[in-house]
Amino acid sequence: MKRRFYLNKKDLEETVGIYFNELKDYFLKDDIEYIKAREGINRITALPIIANENVPSYNSSAMDGIAVISKRTYGANESNPVILEKGKDFEYINTGYPINNPYDSVIMIENIEIIDDGHVQIRNSVYPYKDVRKVGEDICKGEMVFPRYHTLTSSDISFLMMAKVFEIPVIRKMKILLIPTGNEIVKPEELTEEFQIPETNSLMIKNYLEHFNAVVDINEILPDDINIIKNIIAEKIKEYDLILLNAGSSAGSKDFTYHAINDLGKVIIHGINIKPGKPAVLGIVNEKPVIGLPGFPVSCNIIMEDIVKPLILNKTKYEIYYDNEIIEGISAKRIHSSITEKEYLRVGVGKVGENYVAIPLKRGAANISAISKQDGIVYIEKGIEVVEDGEEVSIHLKRSKKLIDNNILIIGSHDLLLYLLADFVKKYDKNINIVSANVGSLGGILSIAKGYSHLAGMHLLDPETGEYNISYIKEYMDDFKLMNLSYREQGFIVQKGNPKKIKDFEDLTKDGVRYINRQKTAGTRILLDYNLDKKGISPKEIHGYSDEEYSHVNLALKIKKDMADVGLGIRAAANIYNLDFVPVALERYDLLIQDSFLNDKRFELIMNIITSNEFKEEAEKLGGYILKDTGKIWEVVK
Numbered sequence: 001m002k003r004r005f006y007l008n009k010k011d012l013e014e015t016v017g018i019y020f021n022e023l024k025d026y027f028l029k030d031d032i033e034y035i036k037a038r039e040g041i042n043r044i045t046a047l048p049i050i051a052n053e054n055v056p057s058y059n060s061s062a063m064d065g066i067a068v069i070s071k072r073t074y075g076a077n078e079s080n081p082v083i084l085e086k087g088k089d090f091e092y093i094n095t096g097y098p099i100n101n102p103y104d105s106v107i108m109i110e111n112i113e114i115i116d117d118g119h120v121q122i123r124n125s126v127y128p129y130k131d132v133r134k135v136g137e138d139i140c141k142g143e144m145v146f147p148r149y150h151t152l153t154s155s156d157i158s159f160l161m162m163a164k165v166f167e168i169p170v171i172r173k174m175k176i177l178l179i180p181t182g183n184e185i186v187k188p189e190e191l192t193e194e195f196q197i198p199e200t201n202s203l204m205i206k207n208y209l210e211h212f213n214a215v216v217d218i219n220e221i222l223p224d225d226i227n228i229i230k231n232i233i234a235e236k237i238k239e240y241d242l243i244l245l246n247a248g249s250s251a252g253s254k255d256f257t258y259h260a261i262n263d264l265g266k267v268i269i270h271g272i273n274i275k276p277g278k279p280a281v282l283g284i285v286n287e288k289p290v291i292g293l294p295g296f297p298v299s300c301n302i303i304m305e306d307i308v309k310p311l312i313l314n315k316t317k318y319e320i321y322y323d324n325e326i327i328e329g330i331s332a333k334r335i336h337s338s339i340t341e342k343e344y345l346r347v348g349v350g351k352v353g354e355n356y357v358a359i360p361l362k363r364g365a366a367n368i369s370a371i372s373k374q375d376g377i378v379y380i381e382k383g384i385e386v387v388e389d390g391e392e393v394s395i396h397l398k399r400s401k402k403l404i405d406n407n408i409l410i411i412g413s414h415d416l417l418l419y420l421l422a423d424f425v426k427k428y429d430k431n432i433n434i435v436s437a438n439v440g441s442l443g444g445i446l447s448i449a450k451g452y453s454h455l456a457g458m459h460l461l462d463p464e465t466g467e468y469n470i471s472y473i474k475e476y477m478d479d480f481k482l483m484n485l486s487y488r489e490q491g492f493i494v495q496k497g498n499p500k501k502i503k504d505f506e507d508l509t510k511d512g513v514r515y516i517n518r519q520k521t522a523g524t525r526i527l528l529d530y531n532l533d534k535k536g537i538s539p540k541e542i543h544g545y546s547d548e549e550y551s552h553v554n555l556a557l558k559i560k561k562d563m564a565d566v567g568l569g570i571r572a573a574a575n576i577y578n579l580d581f582v583p584v585a586l587e588r589y590d591l592l593i594q595d596s597f598l599n600d601k602r603f604e605l606i607m608n609i610i611t612s613n614e615f616k617e618e619a620e621k622l623g624g625y626i627l628k629d630t631g632k633i634w635e636v637v638k
């Protein structure tokens with residue numbers, strides 16, 4: 001056999017690029033298996049995971065104290081206490097207990113004065129749902145718990161249990177076969193001669209790769225016989241996802257790795273410009289990778305770290321979490337904190353222009369979703385009452401900075417297509433996460449103007465022109481680019497069969513109709529107020545006008561749970577709960593784009609996704625979406 005010289009060595013990055021490109025189809029094909037969610041630690045979701053239950057599943061008390069009817073507490077203050085009667089105005093409850101009609105709020109036991117067995121007195125009024133964990137606060141049934149390619153952590157597993165997801169599709173663990181070769185190589189425990197070499201690499205390789213969730217089998221040691229080596233590769237490649245040969249990668253008279261691989265398949269690269277590690281052989285047999293690792297342990301280890309590890313991460317979409325880096329960033333929100341305690345604020349993080357931006361996640365002690373979403377923690381020290389928006393903060397990262405640099409921040413109005421987009425983005429680049437925050441359309445404009453987000457969703461109707469969004473944005477920005485995501489149907493979300501016969505805005509004022517509203521910064525709220533104004537209806541005439549929810553899905557859930565009869569929202573949210581829907585408007589939902597993001601590769605990816613037929617088909621399945629202008633861009637200059 002001819003000796004093999006490997007003179008045309010390439011740089012490492014180029015090598016990995018060429019090799020991984022040849023393995024494109026191998027990486028694209030996911031091997032999926034279904035497992036018990038409770039056994040899912042460290043596994044990677046293979047498809048989006050949808051919640052089967054609301055978390056929490058009922059309105060529950062967040063404190064020990066009394067359940068009250070908030071209205072009956074109004075007017076209470078230091079000099080004018082209000083007396084409440086047990087059974088009529090309040091009931092004693094503990095943390096976690098359900099809050100049932102007619103009660104809608106909780107007062108902590110510390111804040112009440114007990115008069116006698118049947119009466120208490122309070123000196124502070126409470127608003128509705130104070131210290132109540134509302135049903136679906138963490139996640140609503142039908143919402144996405146995780147997109148595909150999410151590596152499950154310990155808290156994620158508990159979150160899945162709460163959302164009643166008991167079986168999950170995950171990426172099958174990679175099966176790797178390691179074949180030690182060499183006449184002089186023997187098991188360390190069986191050494192008899194001085195010139196024999198203990199076979200120590202395989203343990204190093206196996207123990208290292210198991211960190212990344214791989215299952216590694218060690219073959220018996222093969223002699224330097226090309227036919228024996230070839231036969232084993234040909235047989236085992238049917239069963240394994242990757243074969244590693246050790247050693248025989250260089251130019252010795254018995255170095256058969258190159259020939260064995262090339263005879264059975266194809267060697268893509270032999271020789272890399274690194275030291276140690278240069279003689280590595282990177283090949284493909286049966287469309288699967290077969291790699292010749294150099295024999296010396298350090299050389300072998302370098303190829304493991306720089307080629308085999310990224311290969312496993314690419315194939316299985318496994319994400320490595322780190323939690324030790326501290327970076328400086330700015331807060332995207334004004335945050336009030338307790339002066340007497342140090343607060344651990346969980347945040348999503350992204351890099352917008354030159355700044356790292358920290359977006360506060362849900363703060364409640366019960367909001368497990370915030371652990372799943374956290375990129376880092378900002379500690380707000382004792383004695384600090386307020387962190388201003390834009391103020392510098394130190395962020396203690398919980399995920400690797402390299403991945404956080406890829407995060408796309410979308411702040412603004414809530415829309416279900418953003419979940420779909422998050423999953424598609426993962427599908428095409430597992431290293432990109434979408435971090436979204438729901439602050440309403442107006443909040444979205446501000447987040448772009450202040451440099452806190454890459455994209456912002458909005459749907460703001462200008463009643464004077466009938467145009468969407470542009471006139472509102474102009475109040476804050478002179479030059480900007482706006483892109484259409486979709487048109488969507490807005491309307492009255494009502495109980496199945498529309499028992500209260502809601503057809504128009506006038507019907508909201510009818511006796512016995514309980515309305516549920518959206519928060520003031522929401523485009524949907526503006527749509528309501530615009531219509532009320534046009535029809536001369538005063539908000540006071542609408543029962544429940546001051547009850548607010550922060551998303552379409554949470555609003556629909558309240559109607560499903562019979563906590564309200566009607567609310568304004570999108571058709572897709574009504575569909576999730578099989579509620580009825582009375583269309584009111586077809587509105588334009590756009591994404592405002594941060595300047596520095598326009599020429600970003602990630603923006604190109606988003607464009608490619610949303611204009612694809614695959615995305616459109618999935619979007620239309622949700623109901624109420626029309627994607628005729630999706631991807632269209634409006635450019636506004638002063």
Ligand SMILES: Nc1nc2c(c(=O)[nH]1)N[C@H]1C(S)=C(S)[C@@H](COP(=O)(O)OP(=O)(O)OC[C@H]3O[C@@H](n4cnc5c(N)ncnc54)[C@H](O)[C@@H]3O)O[C@H]1N2
Nearest residue numbers: 180198199200201246247248249250251255294295296299
């Ligand atoms: N004429 C040339 N000779 C060599 C070159 C070269 O460019 N021209 N490259 C050198 C470099 S660099 C390296 S690295 C080694 C790699 O050699 P191989 O991958 O072919 O490995 P072997 O020759 O079969 O073994 C070398 C050495 O590795 C240790 N070894 C092998 N298997 C194991 C194992 N399972 N456990 C522990 N240790 C192992 C052992 O010490 C072997 O002697 O080639 C240079 N030669």
Ligand code: MOO
Nearest residue numbers: 275276277278299
């Ligand atoms: O390149 Mo070798 O891997 O120096 O020992």
